[in-house]
Every structure is written in structure tokens, then in C-alpha cells.
Amino acid sequence: MILLDYKDRRPIYEQVTEKFKTLILSGVLKEGDSMPSVRSLATSLSVNPNTIQRAYAKLEQDDFIYTVSGKGSFVSCIDTLMTEQKRDWFHRLDELVKEGSILHISPEEIYEHIKQADHSS
Amino acid sequence: MILLDYKDRRPIYEQVTEKFKTLILSGVLKEGDSMPSVRSLATSLSVNPNTIQRAYAKLEQDDFIYTVSGKGSFVSCIDTLMTEQKRDWFHRLDELVKEGSILHISPEEIYEHIKQADHSS
Amino acid sequence: MILLDYKDRRPIYEQVTEKFKTLILSGVLKEGDSMPSVRSLATSLSVNPNTIQRAYAKLEQDDFIYTVSGKGSFVSCIDTLMTEQKRDWFHRLDELVKEGSILHISPEEIYEHIKQADHSS
Amino acid sequence: MILLDYKDRRPIYEQVTEKFKTLILSGVLKEGDSMPSVRSLATSLSVNPNTIQRAYAKLEQDDFIYTVSGKGSFVSCIDTLMTEQKRDWFHRLDELVKEGSILHISPEEIYEHIKQADHSS
DNA sequence: GTGGTCTAGACCACC
DNA sequence: GTGGTCTAGACCACG
Numbered sequence: 168m169i170l171l172d173y174k175d176r177r178p179i180y181e182q183v184t185e186k187f188k189t190l191i192l193s194g195v196l197k198e199g200d201s202m203p204s205v206r207s208l209a210t211s212l213s214v215n216p217n218t219i220q221r222a223y224a225k226l227e228q229d230d231f232i233y234t235v236s237g238k239g240s241f242v243s244c245i246d247t248l249m250t251e252q253k254r255d256w257f258h259r260l261d262e263l264v265k266e267g268s269i270l271h272i273s274p275e276e277i278y279e280h281i282k283q284a285d286h287s288s
Numbered sequence: 289m290i291l292l293d294y295k296d297r298r299p300i301y302e303q304v305t306e307k308f309k310t311l312i313l314s315g316v317l318k319e320g321d322s323m324p325s326v327r328s329l330a331t332s333l334s335v336n337p338n339t340i341q342r343a344y345a346k347l348e349q350d351d352f353i354y355t356v357s358g359k360g361s362f363v364s365c366i367d368t369l370m371t372e373q374k375r376d377w378f379h380r381l382d383e384l385v386k387e388g389s390i391l392h393i394s395p396e397e398i399y400e401h402i403k404q405a406d407h408s409s
Numbered sequence: 410m411i412l413l414d415y416k417d418r419r420p421i422y423e424q425v426t427e428k429f430k431t432l433i434l435s436g437v438l439k440e441g442d443s444m445p446s447v448r449s450l451a452t453s454l455s456v457n458p459n460t461i462q463r464a465y466a467k468l469e470q471d472d473f474i475y476t477v478s479g480k481g482s483f484v485s486c487i488d489t490l491m492t493e494q495k496r497d498w499f500h501r502l503d504e505l506v507k508e509g510s511i512l513h514i515s516p517e518e519i520y521e522h523i524k525q526a527d528h529s530s
Numbered sequence: 531m532i533l534l535d536y537k538d539r540r541p542i543y544e545q546v547t548e549k550f551k552t553l554i555l556s557g558v559l560k561e562g563d564s565m566p567s568v569r570s571l572a573t574s575l576s577v578n579p580n581t582i583q584r585a586y587a588k589l590e591q592d593d594f595i596y597t598v599s600g601k602g603s604f605v606s607c608i609d610t611l612m613t614e615q616k617r618d619w620f621h622r623l624d625e626l627v628k629e630g631s632i633l634h635i636s637p638e639e640i641y642e643h644i645k646q647a648d649h650s651s
Numbered sequence: 652g653t654g655g656t657c658t659a660g661a662c663c664a665c666c
Numbered sequence: 667g668t669g670g671t672c673t674a675g676a677c678c679a680c681g
Contacts, residue, residue: 178671193390205654215673220654228591233416237653237680253391256384257401263377263384264402269314270374278399280378281385295596299665336666420680435632457681495633498626499643505619505626506644511556512616520641522620523627541656568669578658583669600665600668658676666668 168203171212179214183222191231191242192252202232202240289324292333300335304343312352312363313373323353323361410445413454421456425464433473433484434494444474444482531566534575542577546585554594554605555615565595565603 169186171179190196202208205223209216223240226232230248234240267277290307292300311317323329326344330337344361347353351369355361388398411428413421432438447465451458465482468474472490476482509519532549534542553559565571568586572579586603589595593611597603630640 180671189390204652206652215675216654217674218672220656221671223654234418234654235415235680236418236420236655238415239653249391253393256388256391256393259384260388260398260401261405263381264405267377267381269310270370270377272374272377274399274402277381277402278395280381281395281398284382284385294598294601297597297599299599301665339666342665422680431632460681463680491633495635498630498633498635502626502630502640502643503647505623506647509619509623511552512612512619514616514619516641516644519623519644520637522623523637523640526624526627543656567667569667578660579669580659581657583671584656586669597669598665599670602668653680654678655680656676656678659674661671661673663671664669 169208169212171214180218180221180225183208183212183219184225187222187226188229188231191245192249196242198242198244200242202242204239290329290333292335301339301342301346304333304340305346308343308347309350309352312366313370315366317363319363319365321363323363325360411450411454413456422460422463422467425454425461426467429464429468430471430473433487434491436487438484440484440486442484444484446481532571532575534577543581543585543588546571546575546582547588550585550589551592551594554608555612559605561605561607563605565605567602 169183171182175182187196187202196202202223203211205216205219208214209219212219223232223234227234227240230243231245232240233243264272264274264277290304292303296303308317308323317323323344324332326337326340330340333340344353344355348355348361351364351372353361354364385393385395385398411425413424417424429438429444438444444465445453447458447461451461454461465474465476469476469482472485472493474482475485506514506516506519532546534545538545550559550565559565565586566574568579568582572582575582586595586597590597590603593606594608595603596606627635627637627640
């Protein structure tokens with residue numbers, strides 16, 4: 168379900184967090200679905216339970232999942248999350264475009280590039 | 289010339305590196321201009337000379353500057369850099385757009401956003 | 410009669426206890442009224458009977474109900490409870506006001522707030 | 531500087547977090563003051579460094595402090611925090627008053643109590 | 652069985 | 667020296 172990239176410089180718990188965020192936002196995991204238990208995911212990734220716990224804590228803090236002690240963790244309703252994530256995404260786009268302006272990259276040039284790349288595929 | 293943000297989570301040397309890259313790409317520092325000496329910059333920023341040394345090493349490695357033993361460091365020709373930087377920038381754009389596709393953000397939506405934001409100001 | 414909130418971080422038995430305390434203090438359940446049996450409540454809430462047992466034990470310990478072996482549990486006289494609960498409530502108010510003093514919140518400010526909020530509605 | 535209460539049911543890291551929040555809000559720790567290092571505080575409290583780290587992570591997440599890797603943690607500007615904390619406090623007051631209304635406790639009764647208690651001393 | 656907390660140690664990057 | 671991450675264990679409360 169999840170693959171770790173040990174060459175990645177980012178900490179493991181962050182990789183796990185980000186992977187699940189993608190799974191939830193893309194609809195693979197739906198509202199109410201139960202997450203794998205901390206221990207089971209830890210063993211299946213050959214990782215310490217603490218590391219998974221930390222990843223789940225971050226996901227809960229960001230409202231992607233909610234946790235019932237002794238029962239497990241479950242996917243939250245994502246509707247409100249979606250708009251928030253979009254806002255965050257456009258913020259990062261702004262940052263990148265600002266950097267791009269130093270390199271004299273125009274909005275039109277950007278549009279041509281992304282249209283041609285055809286990421287919808 | 290350069291201001292450090294101690295609240296920034298990135299290491300100091302990385303902030304210095306990035307700052308100079310911006311200065312060079314934006315044309316404030318031109319080809320052949322001499323960089324401040326490691327020691328003078330270190331004292332003016334109240335920072336360990338090792339930190340500046342590391343930043344300069346990174347700049348040299350990325351071909352932004354070249355060092356002449358006993359004379360100092362100088363800004364490289366930016367023409368070749370520019371295309372390289374652009375390629376890198378578009379690569380990061382692709383990454384971001386790929387993330388955006390999960391959130392169902394279309395190229396047109398992106399274009400509307402960046403045109404309206406008017407980052408040229 | 411009772412709804413559980415699984416997203417609530419508090420244990421189930423505590424939610425049940427608190428719910429019944431509210432029902433008793435507010436007069437919905439009156440002195441001598443019989444409580445639902447442990448097993449029937451457990452099945453209607455889809456919860457382990459142990460959990461309900463624990464909630465009832467806490468209620469009995471706090472003198473909200475009394476149990477007659479083989480007959481069931483019944484609501485106690487609330488007059489004495491009332492004064493005890495009030496004392497406890499004012500104790501918690503004192504704690505909160507003490508915290509508030511750190512934030513420079515004055516008694517007058519508090520009075521204005523709660524009068525305006527009109528919680529009697 | 532800080533005393534732990536082992537009889538307290540709350541986790542240690544939470545006690546530490548709360549203690550520092552009070553110290554910062556009450557002005558004992560001022561903007562820019564450096565926090566004790568993770569390791570030094572851990573040894574002086576006879577507690578594992580991880581536990582302190584966790585407390586500091588929470589404080590940083592709540593914008594009470596900011597951390598510079600390799601240099602230490604420092605107290606943030608509290609002006610914006612103050613209003614946020616007040617809003618949170620009044621929210622908790624509302625909750626308590628709502629509970630109180632079940633016990634037929636009126637705003638006037640509350641005001642008389644807190645005025646008499648004279649918590650400003 | 653589940654998650655929540657904690658300890659005792661380790662390694663790394665940064666300064 | 668500092669903080670950041672991780673491991674390998676342990677104990678607890680809850681259901």
C-alpha cells in the first residue's frame with residue numbers, strides 16, 4: 168500500500184504522512200475508512216511503531232484522520248480539507264512564480280509549458 | 289547586502305547561497321564582479337566563517353561563482369546558468385502541477401490565477 | 410436517549426457517565442426513576458456491557474444512582490447532589506478565573522461576556 | 531524553574547508545555563529569551579530528552595517559541611498570541627457557563643462569586 | 652487487540 | 667555544543 172524511499176532525505180514519518188494525504192485527497196481512501204493500525208503498518212514497513220504514530224499524529228493534527236483510542240484511526244470528511252489544500256497549493260504556486268519572475272519567465276510561457284506537458288494524462 | 293532570518297528553519301549556509309543566487313540571476317551582481325571575502329561577510333553577518341565557506345563552496349559547485357586562489361571569488365557568466373536554472377525551475381513546476389492534478393486543478397485555472405496575481409509588479 | 414460521539418477523544422464510559430449526570434441534574438430523570446438495564450443499554454448503543462457497567466459504577470460512586478441487586482439501578486435524591494455539584498462547579502470556575510488572571514481578564518470583563526452571551530437561552 | 535507533579539494524570543510533556551505557556555503569557559519569559567536546551571532541561575527534570583523535545587515541538591506548533599536547529603529555542607512575539615489565547619479562554623468560559631445553567635447558576639451569582647474570591651490578589 | 656506515553660540509547664546535520 | 671530523527675523496548679488505559 169505504501170512504499171518508502173530510503174534515498175529520500177526527508178524523515179520517514181513525513182513520507183508516510185504525505186503518502187496518506189495523497190491517498191485521501193485522491194479518493195483512494197474515503198471518509199470513514201479505517202487506517203491500518205499503527206503496529207501492523209509499522210511491521211509491514213519494517214519501521215518502528217513510534218515513527219508511524221508520529222505520522223498519524225500529524226495526519227490527525229491536519230484533520231485528515233481522527234483517532235479513537237483503542238479502536239483505530241479513521242479517515243475524516245475531506246470536503247473542507249479540499250478547499251484548504253487548494254489554498255495552500257496556490258500559495259506555493261505564487262512562491263514559485265515569484266522565483267520564476269527573476270528568471271524572466273512569463274505567465275504565458277508557464278501556460279504553454281503546462282498545457283503541452285499535459286499532466287492530466 | 290544580505291539579511292539572515294533566524295526564524296527560518298533552513299540552515300544559514302543555504303539562506304546565504306540562495307540569496308546570492310537571486311542577486312546574480314537578477315543581475316544585481318554581474319559577471320566578473322568580486323564576491324565579498326569569506327571573512328568580511330562572516331563578520332558582517334555575525335556568523336562563523338565556516339558557514340560562509342560552505343555557502344561559497346555550494347555556489348562554486350553550482351557554477352554561480354569561481355574562485356581564484358589568493359584573489360577571491362568572482363561571479364561567473366550567467367548566460368549558461370540562466371538556461372540551466374530555467375530547466376530546473378520548469379522541473380519544479382512540473383512537480384507542483386502533478387500535485388495539483390490530485391486536487392483537480394486545471395492548466396486553465398492555473399493560468400487565470402497567475403495572470404490575475406500579476407507577479408510582474 | 411443517548412448518542413455517542415466516536416470522534417470524541419474521551420472514553421465511552423465517561424461520555425455515558427456525563428450524559429446521565431446531565432439528564433439527572435436537569436430533571437429529565439427524577440428521583441426513583443429506574444435506569445435502563447446494563448444489557449439493554451449496551452445493545453442499544455452497540456457497546457460492550459463492560460463499558461456500561463463501568464459507567465454505572467462511576468455514577469453510583471458519585472451518588473447519582475443506587476443499585477438494588479436483582480432489581481436494577483435507580484436515580485438518587487438530587488437535592489444533596491445539587492449542592493455538591495455546585496461546589497464542584499465553582500471550584501472549576503475558580504481554576505478558570507485564575508488562568509484568566511494571567512491573561513489580564515477582569516471579573517467585570519467576565520460578567521459583561523456571560524451576560525451578553527445570554528446562556529439562559 | 532519548573533516542577534513536575536507526578537500525581538498529575540496528564541502526560542509529562544503536556545505539563546511542561548502548559549508550564550511554559552504560563553511563563554510566556556505572564557511575561558516571565560520575554561520575546562527573544564532563549565529556552566533551556568532540550569538536553570539540559572531533560573537532565574534537570576530527570577526526564578528523557580524525547581519528552582522535552584515533544585513539549586517544545588508543541589510549543590513551536592502553537593507559535594509560543596521558534597527553534598533554530600543547532601542554536602536552541604527562543605520565545606516568540608506574544609502580542610498576536612495574547613488575543614488568540616483570550617478567545618480560547620472565553621470559549622472555555624462559555625462551555626463552563628453552559629454546564630452551570632443546568633445547575634441553575636445565574637450570571638449574577640457567578641459575578642458575585644468571582645468578585646468576592648478576588649483572584650487579582 | 653488498539654492507541655498513548657515514556658525510557659535509554661543511537662546517529663545525523665548544523666554551528 | 668545544539669536540535670531532529672529513529673530504534674527497541676516497556677507500561678498503561680480502553681474495549
